[in-house]
Amino acid sequence: MADNHGDGGVSAQTDELGSTLMGEALDRLAAGEDFSVVATAADSQGQRMTCEFDDDSAEQCLEAARTWVRNGARGEDNARVIGKPACYAIAYLGAVADEDEAFQDALILEFGERGAECGYSAFSLVEGIGSGKRFRYTDPAPAGELSCLL
Numbered sequence: 001m002a003d004n005h006g007d008g009g010v011s012a013q014t015d016e017l018g019s020t021l022m023g024e025a026l027d028r029l030a031a032g033e034d035f036s037v038v039a040t041a042a043d044s045q046g047q048r049m050t051c052e053f054d055d056d057s058a059e060q061c062l063e064a065a066r067t068w069v070r071n072g073a074r075g076e077d078n079a080r081v082i083g084k085p086a087c088y089a090i091a092y093l094g095a096v097a098d099e100d101e102a103f104q105d106a107l108i109l110e111f112g113e114r115g116a117e118c119g120y121s122a123f124s125l126v127e128g129i130g131s132g133k134r135f136r137y138t139d140p141a142p143a144g145e146l147s148c149l150l
Contacts, residue, residue: 010087010111010112010113010116010120011087011113013042013046013086013087013113014087014089014111014112014113017040017041017042017048017087017088017089017111018089018109018111018122020040021038021040021050021089021090021091021109022089022091022107022109022122022124022140024038024091025038025091025107025109026107026124026126026135026137029093029107029126029129029130029135029137030128030129030130030131030132030133030135031130031132032129032130032131032132034054035052035054035093036052036053036054036058036061036092036093037052037053037054037058037061037062037064037065037090037091037092038050038051038052038053038065038090038091038092039051039052039053039065039066039068039069039073039088039089039090039091040088040089040090041069041073041082041085041087041088041089042082042085042086042087042088043082043083043084043085043086044083044084044086045083047081047082047083048082049073049075049081049082051065051068051073053065053068058092058094061092062090062092065090065092066090066110066149069085069088069090069149069150070149070150072084072085073085073088084114085114085150086113086114086150087111087112087113087114087150088111088112088113088149088150089109089110089111090109090110090111091107091108091109092107092108093105093106093107093108093126094106094107094108094123096108096123096125096143104125104127105125105126105127105129106123106124106125106126107123107124107126107137108121108122108123108143109121109122109123109140110146112146112148112149112150113148113150114150115150116148116150117148118145118146118147118148119145119146119147119148119149120142120143120144120145120146121142121143121144121145121146122140122141122142122143123140123141123143124137124138124139124140124141125137125138
């Protein structure tokens with residue numbers, strides 16, 4: 001994994017993982033598939049594990065996803081499926097305020113990597129959830145720094 005922490009960037013592996021998860025989530029929103037929170041983690045060899053959280057409220061699912069990452073992205077019965085996670089991404093549907101302070105639906109992504117001082121978040125505004133080819137989204141925009149979960 002490339003070390004880009006000194007200049008505030010993320011490695012190519014983290015960028016690819018976040019982009020892949022965001023693309024998968026956008027496809028699901030276009031199709032109208034339900035999901036609450038999806039988390040994915042990859043080890044230094046590129047092996048990926050994904051887990052969906054949808055049994056509780058959105059806030060509880062988000063906290064469960066963050067805990068899953070912090071605890072090593074393990075499978076059922078706490079089994080190790082991938083090596084020690086090198087990076088992670090979490091996607092969920094939320095809302096962001098525009099310049100008029102009106103809230104708009106957005107796909108929110110949190111991501112980070114082992115050894116980084118902080119994690120990051122980004123969002124894409126979405127419109128027409130479940131409308132297939134009429135579904136629209138904006139290019140991802142930065143949403144700020146977060147605590148890194150690894």
